Amino acid sequence: MSAMDSPEPGRRKPARRPTMKDIARRAGVSESAVSFALNDRPGVSEATRDRVRRVAEQLGWRASTAARALSGEGAATVGLVLARPARTLEVESFFLQLVSGIQESLAQRHLGLLFQVVEGVEEECAIYRRWWAERRVDGLLVVDPRHDDPRPGLLDELGLPAVVIGMPAADSPSYPGISTVWADDAAAMASIVGYLHGLGHRRITHISGLPGLAHTRRRVASLQAEAARLGLTEVTSVATDYSEAEGAEATRKVLGGPRPPTAIVYDNDILAMAGLAVAVESGLAVPRDLSLVAWDDSVLCRTAHPPLTALVRDTAAYGRRAADTLLHLLDGAPATHVEDTLPTLTPRPSTSPPRP
Template identity: 70%
Template sequence: MSGKRSPARRPTMKDIARHAGVSQSAVSFALNGRPGVSEDTRDRVRQVAEELGWRPSTAARALSGEGAATVGFVLARPADTLGVDSFFLQLVSGIQEVLAERHLGLLFQVVEDVADECAVYRRWWAEHRVDGVLVVDPRTDDPRPDLLDELGLPAVVIGGAPDERHPGLSTVWADDAGAMASVVDGLYALGHRRIVHIAGLPGLAHTERRIRTLRAEAGRRGLSEVRSVTTDYSDAEGAAVTRRVLEDPAPPTALIYDNDVMAVAGAAAAAELGFSVPADVSVVSWEDSALCRMVKPWLSALSRDSAEFGRTAARELTALVDGGSARAVRVPVPRLVERGSTGVARGV
C-alpha cells in the first residue's frame, strides 16, 4: 500500500488539451458545442475529458462572464422561530430537485431580519456569488424588490401576489384569498358564526391578504364576530392566543390557524381549557403535515404541495436567469382536507 495519498489535482482544460494533442481553445470549442472543431476531434476531446474526470471550474466560468451557476435563498427568521416548520424543508427539497438537474448550486443563508437579508443580497451580488435569488415571505412594505431591481439580480418571489411595480420579478403564488373564502364558506355552512383567525406574522403579504379576505367575507355575510389575531407563528403564541380567545364570554366556535404548529398547540390548549374538538370548537390548520395527524382528533388542514411549489419557483428562476422574461405563475389553491377537527357548530 502507498503511504500518504497525495490529494488529487483537479484536471484543467490544459490537461485535456495536452492529452488530446490539440490546443486549449479547441478543447473549449469542443466541450461547449461551439463550431470550429471537427466532429472527430470533438468526440476525442469529450472522451479525454471524461477519462480525466474534468469538470469546469465554476470560479473560472464565473470570472469569464458565464455566471456563478448558483442561486441564493435567504430565510429571514429569528433563530428561535425556526422550530418545527415543515414548509421550508419541503420547499427547499423541491427547489433542489430542479436545480440539481441543471447542476446549479443553492447558496443558503439564515438571517435575523429583512435588513440583514438585503445586506446578504448586496454582498452576494458584489461578490459575484449568485445568478439569481428566491425570495420568500414577501411583505406588504417590502424593500427587497426595489433592491433586486437596482442590482439587476434575477429573482422569483415565492408566495406574493404579482406586483406591477416590479415587472422584472417573477412571482409564484397561491390564491390565499380564494382558499380563505372557501374555508369560511365551509365553516359558515356548518353553522359557525363566531370565527377567530390566528394569523401569522403581521406585515407578511399573505398574512395581510388572508386577513383582508376574511374581513371581506365576514362583511359580505354580515358576521360581526369574526376577526384575525396576528402572532409570530410559534406554538407558544398559538396556544396563548387560543386560551385568550376561548376565555371570552362568547368564545368562537371555529379557529383558523395560519400554520400547523400553532394549530396543534392551539388544539391542545383548547382541550386543556375543557373545550372539546370539534364538539365545542372546530380547528382548521393552514398547513398540512405529519403534525396534523399526530394529535387526536386529526386536524382538518389546507393541504398544498410545498415541494411542487419549490419546483415551480426554481423553474421560473432558471428561466429568468437564462434570459427569459418575468412571469406570474399561480399554483393550485390549497385543498381543504377534512379530518376530525371540524364539525357542526355547537347549538346548531
C-alpha cells in the same frame, strides 16, 4: 450570452461591481500591484498594500468566492434568505417541503442553493448586496413578500434575477428581471370561512402569522370580506410570529374571552398543534366544543388526535415551479407571473357543527 450579460430593452442598467482596475486607478498603482496586495502576495510595499486595501474598502470591492465567477461563467448557485426568527423554523414543514422542491429542480441543472436565516428585511437586503458584490449567486428566490417591500427594487438595481414566491401578479412590480409565483390566499381563506359558516359557526377567530407579511394581510382582508358578506359580526384575527409559544398564548387569550370562538383558523400547522394542546388542557373537546383548521397540511395535522382539517397542496411542486421559473430567467426568458394551484380544504375530524 446570458440574461445577466444582456439586459432587456427598458430595463435599468445594473449597478457595476468595482473591479481591480478601478482600485488601481484610484490608488495610483498597477493592476498587478492590486492583485499582489489583495491576495497577500509579496511584490509590493506595506504602504502600498495598506493603500490598496483602504481603496478597496472605500469602493465596496469584494473578492469573488467562486472560481467560475472569475471566468465570467457565474456562480452556479441560487440564493434564498429567510427573514424570520430562527426559533419558528424548528418544525416548520412548509419551508422544508418548499426547499425540497427547489433543490430537486436546481439539482437537475447542477446548481447549488445558498440558504441563510436572518432576523429582518434590512439584514436580508445587506446579504443581497454582499452576495452581489462577491458574485456568490446567479439569482435569488425571495419569500415572504411584505407591504411596501424594498427587496424587488433593490434586486432590480443590482441586476440580480429573482423570483418572488407568494406575490400575486396584481401586486408585482414591473421589473424585467423579477418573476413571481403565487397561490390565491384570498380564495383559500374564503373557502375556509364558507365551510365553517356552512357547519353553523358564527364566532370564528383567525390566529395569523406575522402581520407585516403581504399574505397575512390578504388572508385577514379576505376573512373580513367574507364575514361582511355572510353577516358574521364575531370574526377576528390575532397576529403571532408563527411560533408554538405565541400560538398557544393567542389561543388561551381568545378562549378566555367573554364570548370565545366556536372555530379557530391557524395560519400554519405549528400554530394549529399549539392550539389543539391548549384546547385539551382547557378541558375542551375537539370538535364538539371547538373546531380547528390548519392553513398548511403536514404529517402533524394528519397524525394529531383528532386529525386536523387543513388546506392541502403539493408544496414541493410549488418549490419546483418557483425554481423552474428562476431558471427560465437565468436562461434569458422574460419575467413571468405564475399562479399556482389553489390549495384544497380537506375536512377531517377536528371540525364539526358547533354545540347548540
